[in-house]
Amino acid sequence: MLSPAEWDALRLSARVALWATLLCLPFGILVGWLLARREFRGKFLVEALVQLPMVLPPVVPGYALLLLLGTQGPIGRWLYESFGITLAFTWKGAVIASAVMAFPLLVQPVRVAFRLIDSRLEQAATTLGATPWNAFLTVALPLALPGVLAGSVLCFSRSLGEFGATMAFVGNIPGETRTLPLAIYSFMNVPDGEGAALRLAGLSIALALFALAASHWLTRRAERQLGYLDHRVPRA
Numbered sequence: 001m002l003s004p005a006e007w008d009a010l011r012l013s014a015r016v017a018l019w020a021t022l023l024c025l026p027f028g029i030l031v032g033w034l035l036a037r038r039e040f041r042g043k044f045l046v047e048a049l050v051q052l053p054m055v056l057p058p059v060v061p062g063y064a065l066l067l068l069l070g071t072q073g074p075i076g077r078w079l080y081e082s083f084g085i086t087l088a089f090t091w092k093g094a095v096i097a098s099a100v101m102a103f104p105l106l107v108q109p110v111r112v113a114f115r116l117i118d119s120r121l122e123q124a125a126t127t128l129g130a131t132p133w134n135a136f137l138t139v140a141l142p143l144a145l146p147g148v149l150a151g152s153v154l155c156f157s158r159s160l161g162e163f164g165a166t167m168a169f170v171g172n173i174p175g176e177t178r179t180l181p182l183a184i185y186s187f188m189n190v191p192d193g194e195g196a197a198l199r200l201a202g203l204s205i206a207l208a209l210f211a212l213a214a215s216h217w218l219t220r221r222a223e224r225q226l227g228y229l230d231h232r233v234p235r236a
Contacts, residue, residue: 006183006196006199009178009182009183012176012179013159013181016091016094016098016159019095021106023099024103024106025148027103028103028107028155029144029148032106032108032151033111033144035047036111036113050103053103053104058165059164059165061165062097062164062166065168070088088170093170094162094166094179098162102154102156106152107151109150109151109219110144113144113148117143121140121143146219146221147219153211156211160179160204161180161208162179166182167182183200184200
């Protein structure tokens with residue numbers, strides 16, 4: 001059984017991961033579609049910026065967020081003075097940090113899903129009177145939905161495990177910013193905390209395996225669905 005402190009960390013992690021995923025979703029769909037369907041100058045730079053959090057030390061994006069969104073940063077000061085919003089050292093800041101680190105894992109499956117869809121299906125919808133926006137909503141997005149779901153699961157899972165950027169931007173405050181990985185780190189550094197750290201580590205492994213299995217299943221489902229469509233739509 002988990003202790004109250006462990007349950008608090010688990011609930012906060014789920015809350016942060018859910019909001020981070022919801023925050024990433026519209027931007028992830030937009031960027032994934034843009035990278036899959038459009039050619040433009042600077043596309044490589046956009047791709048590099050999207051993937052940058054994956055190759056940087058996690059503390060670097062967290063420190064950058066602190067410089068920009070902290071109460072002394074240019075954006076953070078403006079948010080506080082204009083709207084009374086504080087992000088640094090709050091659970092809302094943990095959402096931002098998790099979203100930044102998990103965003104690449106959402107974009108990649110979405111991009112692949114859009115690339116596998118035959119664009120002539122959308123063109124056929126527009127010839128029947130649909131606007132490009134309606135064709136996207138009624139044709140492309142439903143066909144890409146398995147990829148969107150797979151990316152969302154990976155984004156949620158990555159947000160659950162976010163440590164470095166969260167620590168740098170919002171700290172390790174019990175009940176406010178102490179998420180699951182931060183709780184494991186804290187229990188490892190207190191007397192008699194090994195049992196709690198072990199329980200939370202095992203829970204983290206189980207959640208990660210479940211997320212990977214769900215993402216794999218959704219990806220395979222997308223491949224089967226789009227493969228079926230490829231057989232139905234002849235190539236020119």
